[in-house]
Amino acid sequence: MAAVLGGYALATALPAAIVAIMASGMGGMARSDAVLLAMSLSFVVYTGAVMWAFAARSARAAWLGLGLPALWAGLVAWMLL
Amino acid sequence: MKDHFRQSMAWLHTWLGLLFGWVLYFMFITGTAGYLDTEIDRWMRPELPAARYPLPQDAAIGQAQRYLQTHAADARRWSITLPIDRNEPWMRVSWQAARGMPPAASGNAYLDPVSGQRLETRDTAGGQTLYQMHWRLHYLPDAVSLWIVSIATLVLLIALVTGIVVHKKILADFFTFRPGKGQRSWLDAHNVASVVSLPFQLMITYSGLVFVMFSFMPLIATAWYGPGHAGQDAFLDEVFPPLVSAKATGRPATLVSLQQVHHDAQSRLGAKPIGALEITNPNDAHARVQVVGSFAAGPLRATDILAYDGVSGEWLSARRPWQSGPKAFRDSMLGLHEGMFAGPVLRALYVLSGLLGAAMIATGLVLWTVKRRQRVERGRGTPHLGLRGVERLNVAVVIGLPVAIGAYFWANRLLPVGMAHRAEWEVHALFAVWLLMFVFAAVRTPARAWREQTLLAAIVFASLPILNAMTTPQHLAHSLLAGDLAMAGFDLVALGVGAMFFGIAWAARRRQRQRAPW
Numbered sequence A: 001m002a003a004v005l006g007g008y009a010l011a012t013a014l015p016a017a018i019v020a021i022m023a024s025g026m027g028g029m030a031r032s033d034a035v036l037l038a039m040s041l042s043f044v045v046y047t048g049a050v051m052w053a054f055a056a057r058s059a060r061a062a063w064l065g066l067g068l069p070a071l072w073a074g075l076v077a078w079m080l081l
Numbered sequence B: 001m002k003d004h005f006r007q008s009m010a011w012l013h014t015w016l017g018l019l020f021g022w023v024l025y026f027m028f029i030t031g032t033a034g035y036l037d038t039e040i041d042r043w044m045r046p047e048l049p050a051a052r053y054p055l056p057q058d059a060a061i062g063q064a065q066r067y068l069q070t071h072a073a074d075a076r077r078w079s080i081t082l083p084i085d086r087n088e089p090w091m092r093v094s095w096q097a098a099r100g101m102p103p104a105a106s107g108n109a110y111l112d113p114v115s116g117q118r119l120e121t122r123d124t125a126g127g128q129t130l131y132q133m134h135w136r137l138h139y140l141p142d143a144v145s146l147w148i149v150s151i152a153t154l155v156l157l158i159a160l161v162t163g164i165v166v167h168k169k170i171l172a173d174f175f176t177f178r179p180g181k182g183q184r185s186w187l188d189a190h191n192v193a194s195v196v197s198l199p200f201q202l203m204i205t206y207s208g209l210v211f212v213m214f215s216f217m218p219l220i221a222t223a224w225y226g227p228g229h230a231g232q233d234a235f236l237d238e239v240f241p242p243l244v245s246a247k248a249t250g251r252p253a254t255l256v257s258l259q260q261v262h263h264d265a266q267s268r269l270g271a272k273p274i275g276a277l278e279i280t281n282p283n284d285a286h287a288r289v290q291v292v293g294s295f296a297a298g299p300l301r302a303t304d305i306l307a308y309d310g311v312s313g314e315w316l317s318a319r320r321p322w323q324s325g326p327k328a329f330r331d332s333m334l335g336l337h338e339g340m341f342a343g344p345v346l347r348a349l350y351v352l353s354g355l356l357g358a359a360m361i362a363t364g365l366v367l368w369t370v371k372r373r374q375r376v377e378r379g380r381g382t383p384h385l386g387l388r389g390v391e392r393l394n395v396a397v398v399i400g401l402p403v404a405i406g407a408y409f410w411a412n413r414l415l416p417v418g419m420a421h422r423a424e425w426e427v428h429a430l431f432a433v434w435l436l437m438f439v440f441a442a443v444r445t446p447a448r449a450w451r452e453q454t455l456l457a458a459i460v461f462a463s464l465p466i467l468n469a470m471t472t473p474q475h476l477a478h479s480l481l482a483g484d485l486a487m488a489g490f491d492l493v494a495l496g497v498g499a500m501f502f503g504i505a506w507a508a509r510r511r512q513r514q515r516a517p518w
Helices: A003-024 A032-055 A059-080 B004-035 B038-044 B057-071 B127-136 B141-167 B172-173 B183-196 B198-216 B218-225 B228-239 B258-269 B325-338 B344-377 B385-398 B400-415 B420-441 B446-461 B464-471 B476-482 B487-516
Strands: B077-081 B093-094 B107-111 B273-280 B288-293 B305-309 B315-319
Touching: A032 A059, A032 B004, A032 B141, A032 B198, A032 B218, A032 B228, A032 B325, B004 B038, B004 B127, B004 B141, B004 B344, B004 B385, B004 B400, B038 B127, B038 B400, B057 B077, B057 B093, B057 B107, B057 B258, B057 B273, B127 B141, B127 B385, B127 B420, B141 B198, B183 B198, B183 B344, B198 B218, B198 B228, B198 B325, B198 B344, B258 B273, B258 B288, B258 B305, B258 B315, B315 B487, B344 B385, B385 B400, B385 B420, B385 B446, B400 B420, B400 B446, B400 B464, B400 B487, B420 B446, B446 B464, B446 B487, B464 B476, B464 B487, B476 B487
Parallel strands: none
Antiparallel strands: B077 B093, B077 B273, B093 B107, B273 B288, B288 B305, B305 B315
């Protein structure tokens, strides 16, 4: 199994967490709070991502399963921020 | 599908545990020792009087101000820490010299609150250094150790979750312990240690991540605040807004009586305890005084801070403990992790849980070797270098580290008091002995190494009270009679730890006699 997949989980963890926060950010949260909340959630996401990567049936599946949500989350975050 | 998932989680759990187990064990041992930092400090500074807290603060503050005015009138910052609980048992003052001054111009001292005299103690690394090694490791640049520690903590979280996933019969296995059955027994021990302390382990790991989250996930801040240091600084300024902004004017002015400021703060805070005073630009026209409450009043690691003008004594502003939901979440995570708010019973539980965490890791590491060793004995594999290496690393870390810490305490009593860099040499002693334990483990068979190192640990710890009695007047009988609980406690715990290691050594010897799979 590629440990590289675990490393790539990082890219997913960051945006995925941010996006979740952005939705509530629309309700007027102070940006320092938004960052704090996103950071706090990021570890849950990261853990899940690593577990997913190692449970995936193939390396390709792992990359797609992490990469696509990461891209999507990154786009959303970029658009909203 | 479910089987494949469980299999891959088991694989992940095993390999993460093996790769990071030793670092995590180090963190658990130094973390648990660090939780008892001021008690260890007290034993390593036998010259200090027994701690008495809380103390009447009025007179103490007057003495502190007098001392600082005499010895550090030109400093840029002063701080006075008042003894209110076991987290800071003695009154301590510190002063930070202006920028550009040599490091020797800054310093700190323990003061007698009644006489205002400095309490002279031996230069020691103390319990504080053990505590700091928990996240700074040692001999490594801070940036490197931060990354190692952060990644190790994340790995621990993943290991905990995968461990839960893999563990099918979590409730039934809770009550299962089958001794003397080799691999099965070690698995049972690993499960029991983990499951019993699971809520604590999850809390301590997650909160540990929250501690480092600013450095570990900086890109999240970047998303809102922009790239580079400017973005990070802007973020930190918003999370920790500075209460007082005061640049020194260079115009001298008399510092207000700190007792007066203290009285005003007390009237605003009511019954809440005051833990410290921080003075910026003392003896300058732009002097500022901040009165800080207690960080250990509750799990929320935040407190009231009142800011005053340092010349007129006029109250300027206040920051209350609660700022916002997310900040409070962070503060309570930190508070739970540090556990400073805990009373005696909860403290004991924290210590026990920390030790269970260490046991969880140690049993896991041993389990890995026992499983493969048994395979070898059944003729289904060869004892490759990896297995032999891990077997030796295990004993060198699991038992060798405690031996090294014991040596650290021995060094504190044996090194000459006037020696230069004495504190650093105490720490060198710790690592030198630890290195010896690695060499020891490399040249002996694992079975012998376990027995011998455990015996060594037992002797090193059990004889600490004797060493104490021989080198200081604060022996156990004296400290018990004087009510010096920290000193007596340390000696008693050392005896207990020694007894525990004797027990392990005896069990190891007995198992080897029975030739049970080890």
